[in-house]
Amino acid sequence: MSMAQTPEPKEWILDEENELRIEIDFDTKVKLRLVTGTAEIFGTELGQNVDYEFSGRKIAIFTWHGCKLLVTGTCSVEYFAAETPMVSYLNMHLALEQRRVLASQGNNNGQGPRVLIVGPNDVGKTSLSKMLLSYGLRQSRQPIYVDLDCSEGSITMPGCLTATPLTEMIDVEEGFGSSATSAPTAGSAVMPLAYYYGFPSPKDNTKLYNVLLARLAKSVKRRLDEDEAAKKSGIVIDTNGLIDATGYEIIANCIKEFAVDVIIVLGHERLFSDMTRLHQKPGVSVVKLAKSGGVVERDSSFRRLTQNQKIREYFYGTAKSELAPYSTMINYHDVEILRVGEGSLAPSSALPIGEDRKVSETHVVKVEPGEHLLHSVLAVSNADKMQEPEILETNLAGFIYVSEVHEARKKLTVLSPCPGRIPKKFWWLGSLKWAED
Numbered sequence: 073m074s075m076a077q078t079p080e081p082k083e084w085i086l087d088e089e090n091e092l093r094i095e096i097d098f099d100t101k102v103k104l105r106l107v108t109g110t111a112e113i114f115g116t117e118l119g120q121n122v123d124y125e126f127s128g129r130k131i132a133i134f135t136w137h138g139c140k141l142l143v144t145g146t147c148s149v150e151y152f153a154a155e156t157p158m159v160s161y162l163n164m165h166l167a168l169e170q171r172r173v174l175a176s177q178g179n180n181n182g183q184g185p186r187v188l189i190v191g192p193n194d195v196g197k198t199s200l201s202k203m204l205l206s207y208g209l210r211q212s213r214q215p216i217y218v219d220l221d222c223s224e225g226s227i228t229m230p231g232c233l234t235a236t237p238l239t240e241m242i243d244v245e246e247g248f249g250s251s252a253t254s255a256p257t258a259g260s261a262v263m264p265l266a267y268y269y270g271f272p273s274p275k276d277n278t279k280l281y282n283v284l285l286a287r288l289a290k291s292v293k294r295r296l297d298e299d300e301a302a303k304k305s306g307i308v309i310d311t312n313g314l315i316d317a318t319g320y321e322i323i324a325n326c327i328k329e330f331a332v333d334v335i336i337v338l339g340h341e342r343l344f345s346d347m348t349r350l351h352q353k354p355g356v357s358v359v360k361l362a363k364s365g366g367v368v369e370r371d372s373s374f375r376r377l378t379q380n381q382k383i384r385e386y387f388y389g390t391a392k393s394e395l396a397p398y399s400t401m402i403n404y405h406d407v408e409i410l411r412v413g414e415g416s417l418a419p420s421s422a423l424p425i426g427e428d429r430k431v432s433e434t435h436v437v438k439v440e441p442g443e444h445l446l447h448s449v450l451a452v453s454n455a456d457k458m459q460e461p462e463i464l465e466t467n468l469a470g471f472i473y474v475s476e477v478h479e480a481r482k483k484l485t486v487l488s489p490c491p492g493r494i495p496k497k498f499w500w501l502g503s504l505k506w507a508e509d
Protein backbone atom coordinates (compact mmCIF):
# COMPACT_ATOMS: atom_id res chain seq x y z
CA MET A 73 0.00 0.00 0.00
CA SER A 74 1.49 3.34 -0.95
CA MET A 75 1.27 6.21 1.44
CA ALA A 76 -1.03 8.97 0.24
CA GLN A 77 1.01 12.05 -0.49
CA THR A 78 0.23 15.11 1.53
CA PRO A 79 -0.57 17.81 -1.01
CA GLU A 80 1.34 21.06 -0.87
CA PRO A 81 -0.59 23.77 0.98
CA LYS A 82 -1.73 26.66 -1.17
CA GLU A 83 -1.32 30.17 0.16
CA TRP A 84 -3.99 32.85 -0.26
CA ILE A 85 -3.43 36.46 0.69
CA LEU A 86 -6.69 38.35 0.99
CA ASP A 87 -7.14 42.11 1.18
CA GLU A 88 -9.64 43.64 3.55
CA GLU A 89 -13.30 42.83 2.87
CA ASN A 90 -12.44 40.04 0.44
CA GLU A 91 -13.51 36.44 0.67
CA LEU A 92 -12.16 33.09 -0.44
CA ARG A 93 -14.91 30.80 -1.73
CA ILE A 94 -14.27 27.09 -1.77
CA GLU A 95 -16.28 23.97 -2.56
CA ILE A 96 -15.19 20.60 -1.24
CA ASP A 97 -16.59 17.29 -2.45
CA PHE A 98 -17.89 14.67 -0.06
CA ASP A 99 -15.08 12.21 -0.84
CA THR A 100 -12.23 14.61 -0.05
CA LYS A 101 -10.99 16.47 2.97
CA VAL A 102 -9.55 19.94 2.90
CA LYS A 103 -7.63 21.63 5.69
CA LEU A 104 -7.77 25.34 6.25
CA ARG A 105 -5.48 27.44 8.41
CA LEU A 106 -5.48 31.15 9.19
CA VAL A 107 -1.83 32.18 9.36
CA THR A 108 -2.03 35.94 9.92
CA GLY A 109 -4.79 38.52 10.23
CA THR A 110 -8.45 37.81 10.98
CA ALA A 111 -11.06 35.80 9.11
CA GLU A 112 -14.52 34.35 9.68
CA ILE A 113 -16.79 31.71 8.22
CA PHE A 114 -20.45 32.76 8.20
CA GLY A 115 -19.82 35.01 11.19
CA THR A 116 -17.68 32.72 13.33
CA GLU A 117 -14.09 33.89 13.76
CA LEU A 118 -11.26 31.50 12.95
CA GLY A 119 -8.45 30.98 15.44
CA GLN A 120 -4.94 31.66 14.19
CA ASN A 121 -2.83 28.59 13.39
CA VAL A 122 -5.66 26.16 14.07
CA ASP A 123 -6.33 23.49 11.42
CA TYR A 124 -9.96 23.30 10.37
CA GLU A 125 -11.06 20.35 8.29
CA PHE A 126 -13.97 20.25 5.83
CA SER A 127 -15.67 17.69 3.65
CA GLY A 128 -18.82 18.05 1.53
CA ARG A 129 -19.13 21.79 2.11
CA LYS A 130 -19.40 25.05 0.19
CA ILE A 131 -18.03 27.92 2.23
CA ALA A 132 -16.74 31.48 2.19
CA ILE A 133 -13.82 32.62 4.35
CA PHE A 134 -14.29 36.36 4.73
CA THR A 135 -11.84 38.89 6.15
CA TRP A 136 -12.65 42.38 7.42
CA HIS A 137 -9.01 43.45 7.80
CA GLY A 138 -7.01 41.18 5.49
CA CYS A 139 -5.40 37.81 6.15
CA LYS A 140 -3.15 35.02 4.97
CA LEU A 141 -4.70 31.55 4.61
CA LEU A 142 -3.31 28.11 3.85
CA VAL A 143 -5.50 25.57 2.09
CA THR A 144 -4.31 21.96 1.99
CA GLY A 145 -6.14 19.44 -0.20
CA THR A 146 -8.13 19.53 -3.41
CA CYS A 147 -11.12 21.84 -3.68
CA SER A 148 -13.54 21.38 -6.58
CA VAL A 149 -13.93 25.17 -6.75
CA GLU A 150 -11.57 27.76 -5.27
CA TYR A 151 -11.53 31.50 -6.01
CA PHE A 152 -11.48 34.82 -4.24
CA ALA A 153 -14.01 37.63 -4.55
CA ALA A 154 -13.64 41.30 -3.72
CA GLU A 155 -17.33 42.08 -4.09
CA THR A 156 -19.57 40.79 -1.33
CA PRO A 157 -22.72 42.06 0.43
CA MET A 158 -21.02 41.63 3.82
CA VAL A 159 -21.10 45.34 4.75
CA SER A 160 -24.88 45.38 4.30
CA TYR A 161 -25.17 42.20 6.41
CA LEU A 162 -23.08 43.82 9.14
CA ASN A 163 -25.27 46.94 8.99
CA MET A 164 -28.30 44.70 9.39
CA HIS A 165 -26.72 43.25 12.51
CA LEU A 166 -26.04 46.77 13.84
CA ALA A 167 -29.70 47.69 13.30
CA LEU A 168 -30.78 44.57 15.24
CA GLU A 169 -28.28 45.43 17.95
CA GLN A 170 -29.91 48.87 18.28
CA ARG A 171 -33.25 47.18 18.87
CA ARG A 172 -31.65 45.03 21.55
CA VAL A 173 -30.27 48.10 23.27
CA LEU A 174 -33.74 49.69 23.17
CA ALA A 175 -35.21 46.48 24.61
CA SER A 176 -32.66 46.58 27.44
CA GLN A 177 -33.84 50.10 28.21
CA GLY A 178 -37.36 48.79 28.62
CA ASN A 179 -38.75 49.71 25.19
CA ASN A 180 -40.88 47.31 23.11
CA ASN A 181 -41.91 45.46 26.31
CA GLY A 182 -38.26 44.55 26.79
CA GLN A 183 -38.35 42.38 23.67
CA GLY A 184 -35.47 42.18 21.22
CA PRO A 185 -36.00 41.80 17.46
CA ARG A 186 -37.95 38.87 16.03
CA VAL A 187 -36.37 38.47 12.62
CA LEU A 188 -37.76 36.43 9.74
CA ILE A 189 -35.53 35.64 6.75
CA VAL A 190 -37.38 34.84 3.53
CA GLY A 191 -36.36 34.28 -0.08
CA PRO A 192 -36.27 31.57 -2.74
CA ASN A 193 -34.04 28.49 -2.50
CA ASP A 194 -30.29 28.94 -2.52
CA VAL A 195 -29.99 32.66 -1.84
CA GLY A 196 -28.06 32.29 1.41
CA LYS A 197 -30.85 32.37 4.04
CA THR A 198 -29.21 29.82 6.32
CA SER A 199 -25.80 31.49 5.88
CA LEU A 200 -27.26 34.90 6.75
CA SER A 201 -29.03 33.40 9.80
CA LYS A 202 -25.68 32.03 10.97
CA MET A 203 -24.02 35.42 10.49
CA LEU A 204 -26.67 37.41 12.33
CA LEU A 205 -26.70 34.88 15.17
CA SER A 206 -22.89 34.78 15.37
CA TYR A 207 -22.54 38.56 15.37
CA GLY A 208 -25.14 38.64 18.17
CA LEU A 209 -23.21 35.98 20.11
CA ARG A 210 -19.98 37.91 19.60
CA GLN A 211 -21.65 40.81 21.40
CA SER A 212 -22.61 38.52 24.28
CA ARG A 213 -26.23 38.19 23.18
CA GLN A 214 -28.11 34.91 23.46
CA PRO A 215 -30.46 34.79 20.49
CA ILE A 216 -32.77 31.90 19.69
CA TYR A 217 -32.44 30.23 16.31
CA VAL A 218 -35.71 28.99 14.84
CA ASP A 219 -35.34 26.63 11.90
CA LEU A 220 -38.50 26.14 9.86
CA ASP A 221 -36.64 24.61 6.91
CA CYS A 222 -37.86 21.04 7.29
CA SER A 223 -35.88 19.85 4.25
CA GLU A 224 -32.53 20.58 5.83
CA GLY A 225 -32.57 20.17 9.59
CA SER A 226 -29.71 22.47 10.58
CA ILE A 227 -30.21 21.71 14.27
CA THR A 228 -31.36 18.11 14.51
CA MET A 229 -32.59 16.10 11.57
CA PRO A 230 -34.45 16.86 8.38
CA GLY A 231 -38.24 16.71 8.81
CA CYS A 232 -38.42 18.75 12.03
CA LEU A 233 -39.35 22.26 13.05
CA THR A 234 -36.91 23.35 15.72
CA ALA A 235 -35.78 26.16 17.97
CA THR A 236 -32.68 26.40 20.07
CA PRO A 237 -31.20 29.07 22.33
CA LEU A 238 -27.62 29.72 21.28
CA THR A 239 -25.10 30.38 23.98
CA GLU A 240 -21.91 29.17 22.34
CA MET A 241 -20.35 30.20 19.07
CA ILE A 242 -21.46 28.22 16.03
CA ASP A 243 -18.73 25.73 15.19
CA VAL A 244 -17.17 26.44 11.79
CA GLU A 245 -16.58 22.78 11.03
CA GLU A 246 -19.79 21.32 12.41
CA GLY A 247 -22.32 24.10 11.92
CA PHE A 248 -25.18 24.46 14.36
CA GLY A 249 -24.93 20.85 15.47
CA SER A 250 -22.39 21.28 18.22
CA SER A 251 -23.52 24.62 19.59
CA ALA A 252 -27.12 23.51 19.72
CA THR A 253 -26.72 20.11 21.41
CA SER A 254 -27.77 18.18 18.35
CA ALA A 255 -28.99 15.20 20.33
CA PRO A 256 -31.86 16.50 22.41
CA THR A 257 -31.64 14.92 25.83
CA ALA A 258 -34.16 15.56 28.53
CA GLY A 259 -32.97 18.01 31.14
CA SER A 260 -30.11 19.44 29.10
CA ALA A 261 -29.58 23.14 29.73
CA VAL A 262 -29.93 24.20 26.13
CA MET A 263 -32.26 21.53 24.85
CA PRO A 264 -33.48 22.31 21.36
CA LEU A 265 -37.22 22.27 20.95
CA ALA A 266 -38.02 19.91 18.13
CA TYR A 267 -41.40 18.95 16.69
CA TYR A 268 -41.81 16.24 14.17
CA TYR A 269 -43.27 17.06 10.77
CA GLY A 270 -41.87 14.19 8.74
CA PHE A 271 -42.02 15.59 5.22
CA PRO A 272 -39.40 17.44 3.16
CA SER A 273 -41.64 20.35 2.05
CA PRO A 274 -44.29 22.41 3.88
CA LYS A 275 -46.47 21.74 0.83
CA ASP A 276 -46.64 18.02 1.65
CA ASN A 277 -48.98 18.63 4.59
CA THR A 278 -49.53 22.34 5.04
CA LYS A 279 -52.14 21.96 7.72
CA LEU A 280 -49.84 19.92 9.95
CA TYR A 281 -46.96 22.30 9.20
CA ASN A 282 -49.02 25.26 10.39
CA VAL A 283 -50.17 23.43 13.53
CA LEU A 284 -46.56 22.66 14.45
CA LEU A 285 -45.40 26.17 13.57
CA ALA A 286 -47.97 27.60 16.02
CA ARG A 287 -46.92 25.05 18.66
CA LEU A 288 -43.25 25.90 18.24
CA ALA A 289 -44.03 29.63 18.45
CA LYS A 290 -45.86 29.05 21.73
CA SER A 291 -42.88 27.17 23.19
CA VAL A 292 -40.45 29.83 22.01
CA LYS A 293 -42.60 32.53 23.59
CA ARG A 294 -42.57 30.65 26.89
CA ARG A 295 -38.80 30.35 26.69
CA LEU A 296 -38.43 34.07 26.01
CA ASP A 297 -40.69 34.87 28.96
CA GLU A 298 -38.48 32.76 31.23
CA ASP A 299 -35.11 33.86 29.91
CA GLU A 300 -34.41 37.58 30.15
CA ALA A 301 -31.15 37.45 28.11
CA ALA A 302 -32.81 35.54 25.26
CA LYS A 303 -35.81 37.87 25.33
CA LYS A 304 -33.62 40.94 24.84
CA SER A 305 -31.52 39.18 22.20
CA GLY A 306 -34.53 38.11 20.15
CA ILE A 307 -34.95 35.38 17.57
CA VAL A 308 -33.80 34.67 14.02
CA ILE A 309 -36.14 32.53 11.93
CA ASP A 310 -34.74 30.65 8.94
CA THR A 311 -37.32 29.48 6.42
CA ASN A 312 -37.33 27.16 3.47
CA GLY A 313 -37.48 28.65 0.00
CA LEU A 314 -41.21 28.34 -0.67
CA ILE A 315 -42.53 31.61 -2.13
CA ASP A 316 -45.70 30.57 -3.97
CA ALA A 317 -49.26 30.94 -2.58
CA THR A 318 -48.64 28.28 0.09
CA GLY A 319 -45.33 29.94 0.93
CA TYR A 320 -47.07 33.31 1.38
CA GLU A 321 -49.67 31.70 3.65
CA ILE A 322 -46.92 30.16 5.78
CA ILE A 323 -44.97 33.44 5.91
CA ALA A 324 -48.12 35.31 7.08
CA ASN A 325 -48.75 32.63 9.68
CA CYS A 326 -45.19 32.82 10.89
CA ILE A 327 -45.28 36.62 11.21
CA LYS A 328 -48.44 36.33 13.31
CA GLU A 329 -47.36 33.43 15.53
CA PHE A 330 -43.83 34.66 16.26
CA ALA A 331 -44.84 38.36 16.38
CA VAL A 332 -42.15 39.05 13.77
CA ASP A 333 -41.06 42.70 13.60
CA VAL A 334 -38.21 42.52 11.08
CA ILE A 335 -38.68 40.76 7.75
CA ILE A 336 -35.53 40.33 5.69
CA VAL A 337 -36.11 39.52 2.03
CA LEU A 338 -33.04 38.02 0.46
CA GLY A 339 -32.37 38.26 -3.25
CA HIS A 340 -35.90 38.60 -4.69
CA GLU A 341 -37.41 41.92 -5.87
CA ARG A 342 -41.02 40.83 -6.28
CA LEU A 343 -41.10 39.06 -2.94
CA PHE A 344 -39.75 42.24 -1.32
CA SER A 345 -42.45 44.34 -2.95
CA ASP A 346 -45.18 41.85 -1.90
CA MET A 347 -43.89 41.62 1.66
CA THR A 348 -43.80 45.42 1.93
CA ARG A 349 -47.37 45.68 0.65
CA LEU A 350 -48.72 42.84 2.78
CA HIS A 351 -46.81 43.13 6.02
CA GLN A 352 -45.15 46.51 6.49
CA LYS A 353 -46.86 48.43 9.26
CA PRO A 354 -45.90 50.52 12.27
CA GLY A 355 -43.46 48.44 14.29
CA VAL A 356 -42.77 45.97 11.47
CA SER A 357 -39.91 46.68 9.04
CA VAL A 358 -39.36 44.94 5.74
CA VAL A 359 -35.74 45.06 4.59
CA LYS A 360 -34.19 43.98 1.30
CA LEU A 361 -30.71 42.48 1.20
CA ALA A 362 -28.72 41.34 -1.81
CA LYS A 363 -27.80 37.73 -2.41
CA SER A 364 -24.10 37.04 -2.27
CA GLY A 365 -22.51 36.12 -5.60
CA GLY A 366 -20.87 33.25 -3.74
CA VAL A 367 -24.05 31.37 -2.82
CA VAL A 368 -24.06 28.08 -4.62
CA GLU A 369 -27.03 26.20 -5.96
CA ARG A 370 -27.14 22.73 -4.52
CA ASP A 371 -28.55 20.00 -6.72
CA SER A 372 -30.65 17.19 -5.34
CA SER A 373 -27.72 14.79 -5.09
CA PHE A 374 -25.67 17.29 -3.06
CA ARG A 375 -28.68 17.88 -0.77
CA ARG A 376 -29.16 14.14 -0.37
CA LEU A 377 -25.48 13.67 0.55
CA THR A 378 -25.71 16.54 3.04
CA GLN A 379 -28.73 14.84 4.60
CA ASN A 380 -26.82 11.55 4.84
CA GLN A 381 -23.89 13.34 6.43
CA LYS A 382 -26.26 14.91 9.03
CA ILE A 383 -27.82 11.58 9.91
CA ARG A 384 -24.42 9.92 10.14
CA GLU A 385 -23.16 12.66 12.46
CA TYR A 386 -26.19 12.31 14.72
CA PHE A 387 -25.28 8.71 15.48
CA TYR A 388 -21.50 8.57 14.92
CA GLY A 389 -20.42 12.15 15.66
CA THR A 390 -17.76 13.94 13.65
CA ALA A 391 -14.04 13.39 13.17
CA LYS A 392 -13.49 15.92 15.95
CA SER A 393 -15.90 14.37 18.43
CA GLU A 394 -16.66 10.79 17.58
CA LEU A 395 -19.65 9.02 19.08
CA ALA A 396 -20.31 5.31 19.33
CA PRO A 397 -24.00 4.63 18.91
CA TYR A 398 -25.68 2.01 21.09
CA SER A 399 -27.37 -0.92 19.48
CA THR A 400 -30.54 -2.29 21.14
CA MET A 401 -33.02 -5.07 20.33
CA ILE A 402 -36.66 -4.12 20.63
CA ASN A 403 -39.75 -6.32 20.46
CA TYR A 404 -42.34 -5.22 17.93
CA HIS A 405 -44.95 -5.10 20.66
CA ASP A 406 -42.91 -2.82 22.92
CA VAL A 407 -43.20 0.17 20.58
CA GLU A 408 -45.97 1.99 18.77
CA ILE A 409 -44.98 3.27 15.36
CA LEU A 410 -47.02 6.23 14.17
CA ARG A 411 -47.30 8.35 11.11
CA VAL A 412 -49.34 11.41 10.30
CA GLY A 413 -51.83 12.21 7.62
CA GLU A 414 -51.97 8.85 5.92
CA GLY A 415 -55.59 9.71 5.14
CA SER A 416 -54.48 12.69 3.09
CA LEU A 417 -53.23 10.27 0.47
CA ALA A 418 -56.72 8.79 0.08
CA PRO A 419 -59.20 10.40 -2.31
CA SER A 420 -61.86 12.47 -0.50
CA SER A 421 -64.51 9.92 -1.39
CA ALA A 422 -62.57 7.25 0.50
CA LEU A 423 -62.46 9.21 3.73
CA PRO A 424 -64.80 8.21 6.58
CA ILE A 425 -68.16 9.96 6.45
CA GLY A 426 -68.09 13.31 8.22
CA GLU A 427 -64.31 13.57 8.04
CA ASP A 428 -62.95 16.06 5.58
CA ARG A 429 -59.49 16.08 4.10
CA LYS A 430 -58.25 18.78 6.51
CA VAL A 431 -58.98 16.55 9.51
CA SER A 432 -57.31 13.54 7.96
CA GLU A 433 -54.16 15.56 7.25
CA THR A 434 -53.46 15.70 10.97
CA HIS A 435 -54.83 12.30 11.80
CA VAL A 436 -52.38 9.94 13.48
CA VAL A 437 -52.19 6.45 12.03
CA LYS A 438 -50.57 3.38 13.61
CA VAL A 439 -48.09 1.52 11.43
CA GLU A 440 -47.36 -2.21 11.75
CA PRO A 441 -43.65 -2.89 12.24
CA GLY A 442 -42.02 -4.99 9.54
CA GLU A 443 -39.32 -5.18 6.89
CA HIS A 444 -40.38 -1.81 5.48
CA LEU A 445 -38.79 -0.12 8.52
CA LEU A 446 -35.27 -1.21 7.56
CA HIS A 447 -32.91 1.81 7.33
CA SER A 448 -35.59 4.22 8.52
CA VAL A 449 -34.78 7.08 10.86
CA LEU A 450 -37.58 7.41 13.40
CA ALA A 451 -38.24 10.30 15.76
CA VAL A 452 -38.87 9.33 19.36
CA SER A 453 -41.74 11.32 20.84
CA ASN A 454 -41.65 12.49 24.44
CA ALA A 455 -45.33 11.54 24.76
CA ASP A 456 -46.34 8.90 27.30
CA LYS A 457 -49.78 8.25 25.95
CA MET A 458 -51.48 8.16 22.61
CA GLN A 459 -53.87 11.04 22.67
CA GLU A 460 -54.84 13.13 19.66
CA PRO A 461 -54.13 15.88 18.85
CA GLU A 462 -51.74 16.35 21.83
CA ILE A 463 -49.31 13.70 20.63
CA LEU A 464 -48.69 15.66 17.43
CA GLU A 465 -47.63 18.66 19.42
CA THR A 466 -45.34 16.82 21.81
CA ASN A 467 -41.63 17.67 21.76
CA LEU A 468 -39.13 15.05 20.56
CA ALA A 469 -36.75 13.11 22.78
CA GLY A 470 -34.38 12.19 19.94
CA PHE A 471 -33.97 9.85 16.97
CA ILE A 472 -33.25 6.18 16.38
CA TYR A 473 -32.16 4.27 13.29
CA VAL A 474 -33.48 0.83 12.37
CA SER A 475 -30.37 -1.15 11.41
CA GLU A 476 -31.95 -4.62 11.25
CA VAL A 477 -35.42 -6.14 11.10
CA HIS A 478 -35.87 -9.71 12.39
CA GLU A 479 -39.31 -10.42 10.96
CA ALA A 480 -39.45 -14.05 12.14
CA ARG A 481 -38.59 -13.10 15.73
CA LYS A 482 -40.71 -9.93 15.61
CA LYS A 483 -37.79 -7.77 16.72
CA LEU A 484 -35.93 -4.68 15.53
CA THR A 485 -32.29 -3.73 16.07
CA VAL A 486 -32.03 0.00 16.49
CA LEU A 487 -29.16 2.44 16.94
CA SER A 488 -29.43 5.27 19.41
CA PRO A 489 -26.89 7.90 20.49
CA CYS A 490 -27.72 7.26 24.17
CA PRO A 491 -27.09 4.07 26.16
CA GLY A 492 -29.78 1.95 27.78
CA ARG A 493 -33.41 1.29 27.09
CA ILE A 494 -35.10 3.80 24.82
CA PRO A 495 -37.30 5.57 27.32
CA LYS A 496 -40.30 6.35 25.16
CA LYS A 497 -42.46 4.04 23.10
CA PHE A 498 -44.15 6.28 20.53
CA TRP A 499 -41.98 6.60 17.46
CA TRP A 500 -42.75 8.71 14.40
CA LEU A 501 -42.13 7.31 10.96
CA GLY A 502 -41.51 9.83 8.17
CA SER A 503 -39.89 9.56 4.79
CA LEU A 504 -36.33 9.62 6.09
CA LYS A 505 -34.18 6.63 5.17
CA TRP A 506 -30.46 6.19 5.54
CA ALA A 507 -28.20 3.49 4.19
CA GLU A 508 -25.21 3.32 6.56
CA ASP A 509 -21.99 3.74 4.65
Ligand SMILES: Nc1ncnc2c1ncn2[C@@H]1O[C@H](COP(=O)(O)OP(=O)(O)OP(=O)(O)O)[C@@H](O)[C@H]1O
Pocket residue numbers: 093094129130131132191192193194195196197198199200221224311312313364365366367368369370
Ligand atom coordinates in the same frame (compact mmCIF):
# COMPACT_ATOMS: atom_id res chain seq x y z
N1 LIG B 1 -20.46 33.67 0.06
C1 LIG B 1 -20.49 32.36 -0.14
N2 LIG B 1 -19.47 31.72 -0.75
C2 LIG B 1 -19.48 30.40 -0.96
N3 LIG B 1 -20.50 29.59 -0.62
C3 LIG B 1 -21.56 30.16 -0.01
C4 LIG B 1 -21.61 31.56 0.28
N4 LIG B 1 -22.79 31.81 0.89
C5 LIG B 1 -23.44 30.64 1.00
N5 LIG B 1 -22.70 29.64 0.46
C6 LIG B 1 -23.10 28.22 0.35
O1 LIG B 1 -24.15 28.15 -0.61
C7 LIG B 1 -25.09 27.13 -0.25
C8 LIG B 1 -26.48 27.72 -0.15
O2 LIG B 1 -26.53 28.66 0.92
P1 LIG B 1 -27.66 28.65 2.06
O3 LIG B 1 -27.85 27.29 2.62
O4 LIG B 1 -27.32 29.73 3.02
O5 LIG B 1 -28.92 29.05 1.18
P2 LIG B 1 -30.48 28.98 1.55
O6 LIG B 1 -31.11 30.16 0.92
O7 LIG B 1 -30.65 28.83 3.02
O8 LIG B 1 -30.92 27.67 0.80
P3 LIG B 1 -32.26 26.78 1.01
O9 LIG B 1 -33.43 27.68 1.14
O10 LIG B 1 -32.32 26.00 -0.24
O11 LIG B 1 -32.02 25.96 2.23
C9 LIG B 1 -24.58 26.55 1.06
O12 LIG B 1 -23.85 25.38 0.79
C10 LIG B 1 -23.67 27.65 1.62
O13 LIG B 1 -22.69 27.12 2.49
